[in-house]
Amino acid sequence: MTIFNSINTNRQAVYALQSMNQTNSEMNVVQKRISTGYRVADAKDDAGAFSVAQSVRSDIAGVTAVNEQLGGTRGVLSTMLSSLTQISNTMQQLRTVTTRLADNAINSEARTQYANQWVSLIDQVRSFIQDATYNGRTLLSTAAGNLQGIRNETGATFSVPDVDGATFIPSNFGMSGTVVAPAQWEAVRLLNQTVTVTTGSNLVSCEARINFAMSNFGAAAQFVDSQISFNSKRIDALTDGLGALVDADLAKESSRMKALEARQQLGIQTLSMANQGPASLLSLFR
Numbered sequence: 001m002t003i004f005n006s007i008n009t010n011r012q013a014v015y016a017l018q019s020m021n022q023t024n025s026e027m028n029v030v031q032k033r034i035s036t037g038y039r040v041a042d043a044k045d046d047a048g049a050f051s052v053a054q055s056v057r058s059d060i061a062g063v064t065a066v067n068e069q070l071g072g073t074r075g076v077l078s079t080m081l082s083s084l085t086q087i088s089n090t091m092q093q094l095r096t097v098t099t100r101l102a103d104n105a106i107n108s109e110a111r112t113q114y115a116n117q118w119v120s121l122i123d124q125v126r127s128f129i130q131d132a133t134y135n136g137r138t139l140l141s142t143a144a145g146n147l148q149g150i151r152n153e154t155g156a157t158f159s160v161p162d163v164d165g166a167t168f169i170p171s172n173f174g175m176s177g178t179v180v181a182p183a184q185w186e187a188v189r190l191l192n193q194t195v196t197v198t199t200g201s202n203l204v205s206c207e208a209r210i211n212f213a214m215s216n217f218g219a220a221a222q223f224v225d226s227q228i229s230f231n232s233k234r235i236d237a238l239t240d241g242l243g244a245l246v247d248a249d250l251a252k253e254s255s256r257m258k259a260l261e262a263r264q265q266l267g268i269q270t271l272s273m274a275n276q277g278p279a280s281l282l283s284l285f286r
Helices: 011-036 047-101 108-131 182-191 201-246 250-275 277-285
Strands: 167-169
Touching: 011 250, 047 108, 047 201, 250 277
Parallel strands: none
Antiparallel strands: none
8 A cells, every 4th residue: 555645635634533523523412412311302313203202292281281171170070079068968957857847746946946947057058059169160150040060261161172172071071951950950949949848859859969960970070080090191101102212311322422532532642643744754854
């Protein structure tokens, strides 16, 4: 192999510089991965992987938003069930008072006391209805003399959108008509009328309707809890997949950085030696 010596073209320096530039370029990549924690931080790193990652991030954001709304829905249902439970418990007391009032053997004084107790219990029911609010929303409205069920601020029935914008939870929670059909609450409206105890049949009917409503809302609450749990697991799975796609292996990148630093030092020394080559030609002219 012929060795060509020239002061105009220093091939050894060119090769050393090219090697150093390659090393520096690789170091920039590794430094970016270490500083960001991502193997794919933007589209320049890997356009295909970054596009998929953005889609997965969008899915995670959508499911997270749904779960946040479901958390509010769970609060609404819990408040509703708490109120209905108190109403149901009070109605049990009302049935006891009704049974005692139906006894013709009691004297007038006892009857008056029981009647006053009846009125007090009805006031409690009214209080439970009025206090059933969540985040400024009245859950048991009494419009038109009937409890209308859950409504949002605009007066529409309550619903939660899915990640694609469709209705995730039906506004009626699986019941026909309104969230709770007005007919189911007719007996509760009767409790607000003037107390006239002639028979316990209306009270029994009212209690059955309240319990029916509790059953429906209880099933809805169970569904919401299950869906929140499922969504949480789905978010975890999506996050794991996203990490496998774009996260950097910091242990590997750290080892690679050490190797590149060593290469960089060797490159500097090689370039320094190559740059001394033309100067050595001067000795031939002395």
